[in-house]
Amino acid sequence: MAAETIPPGAGVKDPFIGDDTLRPAFFEWLCRMGDNALILGHRTSEWCGHGPVLEEDIALANTALDLIGHTQMWLGLAGEVEGKGRSADDLAYLRDAMKFRNVLLVELPKGDMAVTIMREFLFDACHHLLLSWLADNAKSPRVAEIAAKALKEVSYHLDRASDIVVRLGDGTAESHDRMQAALDLLWPYAGELFAGDEVDSALQDAGIAPDLTTLRDNWDERVRDILDEATLKIPDTGGYTHLGGKQGRHTEHLGFLLAEMQFLQRAYPGASW
Amino acid sequence: MKTALQPATEEVWTWLAEVPDPEIPVVSVTELGIVRDVRYDGDTLVVAVTPTYSGCPATAVIDLMIEDKLREMGVENLRLERRLAPPWTTDWVTDEARDKLRSFGIAPPIDGTATDGMSAKAARLSGETNLVVACPRCNSANTERISQFGSTPCKAAWRCKDCLEPFDYFKCI
Numbered sequence: 475m476a477a478e479t480i481p482p483g484a485g486v487k488d489p490f491i492g493d494d495t496l497r498p499a500f501f502e503w504l505c506r507m508g509d510n511a512l513i514l515g516h517r518t519s520e521w522c523g524h525g526p527v528l529e530e531d532i533a534l535a536n537t538a539l540d541l542i543g544h545t546q547m548w549l550g551l552a553g554e555v556e557g558k559g560r561s562a563d564d565l566a567y568l569r570d571a572m573k574f575r576n577v578l579l580v581e582l583p584k585g586d587m588a589v590t591i592m593r594e595f596l597f598d599a600c601h602h603l604l605l606s607w608l609a610d611n612a613k614s615p616r617v618a619e620i621a622a623k624a625l626k627e628v629s630y631h632l633d634r635a636s637d638i639v640v641r642l643g644d645g646t647a648e649s650h651d652r653m654q655a656a657l658d659l660l661w662p663y664a665g666e667l668f669a670g671d672e673v674d675s676a677l678q679d680a681g682i683a684p685d686l687t688t689l690r691d692n693w694d695e696r697v698r699d700i701l702d703e704a705t706l707k708i709p710d711t712g713g714y715t716h717l718g719g720k721q722g723r724h725t726e727h728l729g730f731l732l733a734e735m736q737f738l739q740r741a742y743p744g745a746s747w
Numbered sequence: 748m749k750t751a752l753q754p755a756t757e758e759v760w761t762w763l764a765e766v767p768d769p770e771i772p773v774v775s776v777t778e779l780g781i782v783r784d785v786r787y788d789g790d791t792l793v794v795a796v797t798p799t800y801s802g803c804p805a806t807a808v809i810d811l812m813i814e815d816k817l818r819e820m821g822v823e824n825l826r827l828e829r830r831l832a833p834p835w836t837t838d839w840v841t842d843e844a845r846d847k848l849r850s851f852g853i854a855p856p857i858d859g860t861a862t863d864g865m866s867a868k869a870a871r872l873s874g875e876t877n878l879v880v881a882c883p884r885c886n887s888a889n890t891e892r893i894s895q896f897g898s899t900p901c902k903a904a905w906r907c908k909d910c911l912e913p914f915d916y917f918k919c920i
Contacts, residue, residue, distance in 0.1 A: 623801050
């Protein structure tokens with residue numbers, strides 16, 4: 475008889491799983507967590523074999539691998555909460571663009587190294603704060619244990635991204651210009667990470683997710699410190715923020731990404747290793 | 748009808764101590780600290796395993812190798828549990844394993860530097876002056892980090908400035 479394999483968290487009692495009132499919002503929120511990790515992980519993996527130096531190539535591949543690991547945990551839990559028998563793979567490979575809940579920031583094309591690193595930095599600075607809060611405070615034990623696991627890895631991502639932002643920002647004239655251009659491009663997308671809606675409110679009321687305003691204040695402080703050190707200037711966008719990804723309204727870039735990422739399941743439905 | 752002999756959990760631990768990590772075969776899964784529990788649920792042997800890194804591709808292979816070993820030792824009813832909490836830390840890597848890693852050419856993790864909260868940023872701002880990684884080849888402390896990431900998720904790339912050899916450092920989490 476083959477060994478039964480029990481997925482993570484199966485032995486952990488969680489009052490929020492099976493809570494019918496919270497279910498739709500909880501599922502949406504978990505998809506946002508999982509989709510941010512999945513789409514950024516895929517974008518990051520596009521560098522595999524194309525990095526400017528071997529060490530960066532390896533670092534990016536490792537970062538992407540961590541993010542795909544986080545995706546399996548978040549989307550796995552999303553499927554459980556939804557209760558319709560969908561696995562993490564089903565959610566990743568069998569949904570179309572409008573069903574994805576990632577922020578627009580992570581789906582933008584990978585660009586040059588400056589765009590890749592600046593995006594990772596802006597995202598990681600938020601991701602690190604969010605996971606820290608979840609690991610310590612989330613009233614859902616399943617959410618807290620996933621966050622605690624992911625946090626250790628994201629600490630390394632943030633450490634590396636911050637270091638490179640400073641070295642390239644405060645580097646040569648060309649590296650500085652490219653980093654500034656990347657910041658100008660990406661800054662108007664960063665605000666979506668903190669733009670709350672009814673899903674965020676429901677999760678915050680349930681004690682599962684943090685207050686996004688406080689998160690933004692902490693993020694601002696951390697990001698401004700590093701950008702100052704990197705001699706980079708935050709562009710004046712008049713407070714404008716691109717929104718919509720969290721609700722499924724995406725840029726044209728996501729469809730192309732999915733066409734590649736989901737190719738196998740679309741060409742050979744149900745194929746497995 | 749219950750006919751299968753139940754080996755003692757202590758004995759199961761000694762079998763598991765012979766299962767090598769697939770990527771760093773010089774250490775066993777128990778020495779890495781990823782086997783968290785061995786117990787019986789009725790007549791089913793339950794082994795709880797925690798992943799090192801959440802995306803580590805070796806995780807599924809480790810499950811298979813554990814199952815193979817236990818089958819070989821005659822275990823019939825087996826359940827493998829994937830456990831997330833508490834998350835794996837390099838503090839669980841045993842002293843013997845640290846010596847084995849060093850002789851294998853991998854600098855072992857340094858105790859007490861597991862990352863938490865702001866420590867990664869603190870390490871960066873301090874230029875990591877608090878972290879001395881000795882070269883596993885010549886034992887020199889005159890080393891430098893090439894990259895925070897290495898050939899597997901659990902390792903970073905370092906270089907010795909005395910013997911000039913690059914080496915892997917089993918980074919702390």
